[in-house]
Amino acid sequence: MNRVALHDTVQRLGIGSALRDPQMDNNPKGERIMKVRKGTVTAVIIACFWLITTPCRGDKGATYVGSAKCKRCHEELYRGWRTTMHPYKFQRATEETVIGDFSKNNRIDINGKPTVMSIKNGLFFITTIGPDGKEHTYKVDYVIGEFWKQLYVTEFPDGSLRILPVMWIVETQRWTIKGKGTSWSKTIYQYACSGCHNTGTQVNFQKASGRFNTKWADLGVGCEACHGPGSKHLTADDAHKSSTIINPAKIPDPRRAVMVCGACHNRGTSTDGKYGYPQGYKPGKILSFNEKPKLFPNGCSKANRQQYVDWKKSGHAKAGVACWDCHYVHRKGEANRYQTKLPGSLLCRSCHTVESKGVHGIHSVNNCVGCHMPPIGKRAVQGDVHSHQFRVISPKESIEAGGIKKQPNSCNACHHHKTDSPKELLKILEKVKAEGKTRQNHY
Numbered sequence: 090m091n092r093v094a095l096h097d098t099v100q101r102l103g104i105g106s107a108l109r110d111p112q113m114d115n116n117p118k119g120e121r122i123m124k125v126r127k128g129t130v131t132a133v134i135i136a137c138f139w140l141i142t143t144p145c146r147g148d149k150g151a152t153y154v155g156s157a158k159c160k161r162c163h164e165e166l167y168r169g170w171r172t173t174m175h176p177y178k179f180q181r182a183t184e185e186t187v188i189g190d191f192s193k194n195n196r197i198d199i200n201g202k203p204t205v206m207s208i209k210n211g212l213f214f215i216t217t218i219g220p221d222g223k224e225h226t227y228k229v230d231y232v233i234g235e236f237w238k239q240l241y242v243t244e245f246p247d248g249s250l251r252i253l254p255v256m257w258i259v260e261t262q263r264w265t266i267k268g269k270g271t272s273w274s275k276t277i278y279q280y281a282c283s284g285c286h287n288t289g290t291q292v293n294f295q296k297a298s299g300r301f302n303t304k305w306a307d308l309g310v311g312c313e314a315c316h317g318p319g320s321k322h323l324t325a326d327d328a329h330k331s332s333t334i335i336n337p338a339k340i341p342d343p344r345r346a347v348m349v350c351g352a353c354h355n356r357g358t359s360t361d362g363k364y365g366y367p368q369g370y371k372p373g374k375i376l377s378f379n380e381k382p383k384l385f386p387n388g389c390s391k392a393n394r395q396q397y398v399d400w401k402k403s404g405h406a407k408a409g410v411a412c413w414d415c416h417y418v419h420r421k422g423e424a425n426r427y428q429t430k431l432p433g434s435l436l437c438r439s440c441h442t443v444e445s446k447g448v449h450g451i452h453s454v455n456n457c458v459g460c461h462m463p464p465i466g467k468r469a470v471q472g473d474v475h476s477h478q479f480r481v482i483s484p485k486e487s488i489e490a491g492g493i494k495k496q497p498n499s500c501n502a503c504h505h506h507k508t509d510s511p512k513e514l515l516k517i518l519e520k521v522k523a524e525g526k527t528r529q530n531h532y
Contacts, residue, residue, distance in 0.1 A: 215241060237258075385496050483515065
């Protein structure tokens with residue numbers, strides 16, 4: 090609702106005349122009537138303000154159309170989005186998308202029994218123990234990810250998708266077992282993952298036939314995952330283009346806005362417990378989700394896709410700093426793999442100014458990320474996930490928790506020699522704090 094529309098609403102509701110009624114001039118009850126009408130006016134103004142600040146639901150009744158349709162008008166944004174990681178969260182298995190070694194380093198034992206990866210006629214297969222306890226060869230139909238690790242998905246005869254029990258780790262260039270490796274076939278991808286790795290998911294389980302006929306608007310994370318279904322936006326005239334789509338950055342409430350990211354950078358189940366993602370959520374709505382994060386004793390995340398959980402506990406959340414204030418959403422990052430607007434700690438220093446003294450003088454003043462976003466979580470290998478609480482985790486927290494493995498800290502994330510115990514590092518840290526002097530030497 091713009092100012093003109095608000096003015097029209099005020100006139101239609103008679104607010105302008107409510108405070109000035111000729112009949113009240115000689116009415117002994119006029120003062121009481123005035124108070125009542127003032128209350129009505131206040132309520133209406135609050136209602137109008139709510140209409141202004143509540144995200145437009147112009148996409149109500151809209152359907153998903155796929156990112157290719159967005160390209161028609163937003164080609165530059167579309168091409169930029171294609172350079173990000175989002176489009177590649179879920180892809181068909183081809184020679185271009187499979188990064189695991191299916192020909193040489195292609196065997197791993199699970200509970201003493203071999204699992205073997207192979208290629209035949211350009212198709213990929215994994216031979217492993219199936220749900221019946223017998224060995225089967227499964228065709229790899231889809232892959233999940235490719236930047237840190239890659240998982241492999243096969244389609245069962247009933248149309249359900251199952252994630253096979255091995256995954257390829259990019260950093261080590263080795264195969265590893267997913268979970269325990271034995272109960273892999275129990276998890277159905279459509280219920281556990283599809284709402285976040287795909288866009289516009291329609292699970293379409295048909296009870297009568299016992300089959301899945303799942304459809305997607307985009308295989309990966311497309312435009313409509315963040316902007317909502319776009320069919321109405323696609324056909325709207327110029328006057329209604331902006332009111333038929335959601336722009337998260339223009340949602341007035343930063344917490345509600347960041348829920349768009351938090352819907353998937355999160356861990357838990359839908360409110361009914363059936364899905365591993367917030368089924369039914371659309372950008373602009375309030376996120377309802379049963380969060381079940383994996384946390385260290387101090388409340389920091391120990392696993393990937395929990396940035397939203399961390400962010401809510403941070404000073405950034407309190408100040409209204411949103412994800413896209415630091416990260417690009419429609420293009421690659423600057424000299425990094427995290428889509429940040431500036432590389433490393435230069436991004437932090439674009440807002441924060443510190444002097445090279447005290448604790449900020451122990452190392453180069455440029456290393457904000459190393460201490461305030463320590464790499465303590467695990468996606469593929471330990472330490473490949475940075476904390477998003479944006480605070481220093483003291484060695485004292487490791488000592489109180491019973492060791493580094495139980496509770497990592499910022500200092501030991503880099504200092505991991507035998508002499509660099511949390512106890513010794515805490516002594517150095519406390520000494521520097523007490524002195525409060527500039528420190529140039531590296532401990």
